[in-house]
Amino acid sequence: MTTRRNFIKKTTAGTAAIGFGGLVLPQMGYAAVLGANDRINCAVIGVRSRAKAHVKAIHADPNAQVLYNCDVDDTIIEAHNVWCEKNIGYVPKVEKDFRKILEDKAVDAVFIATPEHWHAPMAIMALQAGKHVYVEKPCSHNAHENELLVAAQKKYGKKVQMGNQQRSAETSIMAINDIRNGVIGEVYKGEAYYSNNRGSIGIGKTIDVPKTLDWEMWQGPAIRKDYKDNVHPYNWHWFRNWGTGEIHNNGTHEIDICRWALGVDLPESVTSFGGKYTYDDDWEFVDNQQVTYQFANDKFITWTGHSRGIMKPERPGRGITIYGSKGSIQLDRNFYKLYDLQGNPVKFQFEKSASATTNTRGEGGLDVNHVGNFFNAIRKDNSLHADINDASISTMLCHLGNMAQDAGTMLKVDPATGKVLNNENAMKSWKREYAKGWEPKL
Numbered sequence: 001m002t003t004r005r006n007f008i009k010k011t012t013a014g015t016a017a018i019g020f021g022g023l024v025l026p027q028m029g030y031a032a033v034l035g036a037n038d039r040i041n042c043a044v045i046g047v048r049s050r051a052k053a054h055v056k057a058i059h060a061d062p063n064a065q066v067l068y069n070c071d072v073d074d075t076i077i078e079a080h081n082v083w084c085e086k087n088i089g090y091v092p093k094v095e096k097d098f099r100k101i102l103e104d105k106a107v108d109a110v111f112i113a114t115p116e117h118w119h120a121p122m123a124i125m126a127l128q129a130g131k132h133v134y135v136e137k138p139c140s141h142n143a144h145e146n147e148l149l150v151a152a153q154k155k156y157g158k159k160v161q162m163g164n165q166q167r168s169a170e171t172s173i174m175a176i177n178d179i180r181n182g183v184i185g186e187v188y189k190g191e192a193y194y195s196n197n198r199g200s201i202g203i204g205k206t207i208d209v210p211k212t213l214d215w216e217m218w219q220g221p222a223i224r225k226d227y228k229d230n231v232h233p234y235n236w237h238w239f240r241n242w243g244t245g246e247i248h249n250n251g252t253h254e255i256d257i258c259r260w261a262l263g264v265d266l267p268e269s270v271t272s273f274g275g276k277y278t279y280d281d282d283w284e285f286v287d288n289q290q291v292t293y294q295f296a297n298d299k300f301i302t303w304t305g306h307s308r309g310i311m312k313p314e315r316p317g318r319g320i321t322i323y324g325s326k327g328s329i330q331l332d333r334n335f336y337k338l339y340d341l342q343g344n345p346v347k348f349q350f351e352k353s354a355s356a357t358t359n360t361r362g363e364g365g366l367d368v369n370h371v372g373n374f375f376n377a378i379r380k381d382n383s384l385h386a387d388i389n390d391a392s393i394s395t396m397l398c399h400l401g402n403m404a405q406d407a408g409t410m411l412k413v414d415p416a417t418g419k420v421l422n423n424e425n426a427m428k429s430w431k432r433e434y435a436k437g438w439e440p441k442l
Contacts, residue, residue: 040109055084057370111134112134112135116248127152137256139162140395142431149388161373171349174336185327186325190261190301192301238284245402254320262322269412272402274286274305285402334354411426
């Protein structure tokens, strides 16, 4: 039996197959033949901020549509509906319980832009329901979920793309190709950094849950906590029960590109220094951090995160520098700059469409490229730029950075599994405790 999803994949082999004696009939062009059968119906879950970039990128594809908007906060949904009417010309269906969306066979792909504690559990449930998944970084709240999500993708066979959209930057792809061709010689170091000046989140007060918010569903797999006035909708990033700190929130992007450029996977050791140096508030992670990853063949990556205190001397808000024996390359979401060993500029390339770098939405041309790559993988079985099997490794590096910071010592790592060697205390954070009935399982 031919299902609509099977038809999507089969019919995108190309118009050359649609003809007679190898000739393509003019009236049987690609668009006319595929029509609605090529349409990808999407659901966007968690629609306050980053989802706006998802919706615009979905809308950029002429044969994709947002079938559902999903959020547990009525206020956020209402504002998003107004935004959709203005920016994409229609208002998708609204659903507060994502599980009902997963039951709808018309939904082909799920876009997850929820708080991080939901990323892996929701992605796994979507895979089990037969959906393709685009999940924002980080793909997991803890290392155990990382392993579980990769196993789920292999078991259920659907496409899973992580939202590290710089993998789809034409300039970054160009830079990696140049590196592979030896333009800066033997690469040995990747330097990633992020700089912001976040304010205090204060000391939260326990208050009644707003009537517009389904706090029970918002918490989902996380251990239950009282509702405080400084958590929702954004500051959950800085609480361990729901978030993973700045290294995951932003460091994932640049660490991922460094790993790509150096051609490395999991490290042999990880060291982290840092602390919370600014405000006396509820923020539970370090707000300034320096992590060093040591890999085989004397390659290493550093990540410098300044969450609260702009980096000086003046530098861009985020970026990457790759060092080689013959020169260096500077990258961010919008450009590629090549220098020789003396620091002289050799080659500059800029993205055709700029992307935001330090705001919470981060939208731009890279989202269109990255979502387009996701759709091409669904339709044509093309390779994903950030397939979860590879993207999860970058997420694992960030987990190891937090684990090293908490341990207060250098961690020796098994490069085959990412597990910490000879440190039972560090391994205690490999898996979280889940709310009853919410632990993800295959």
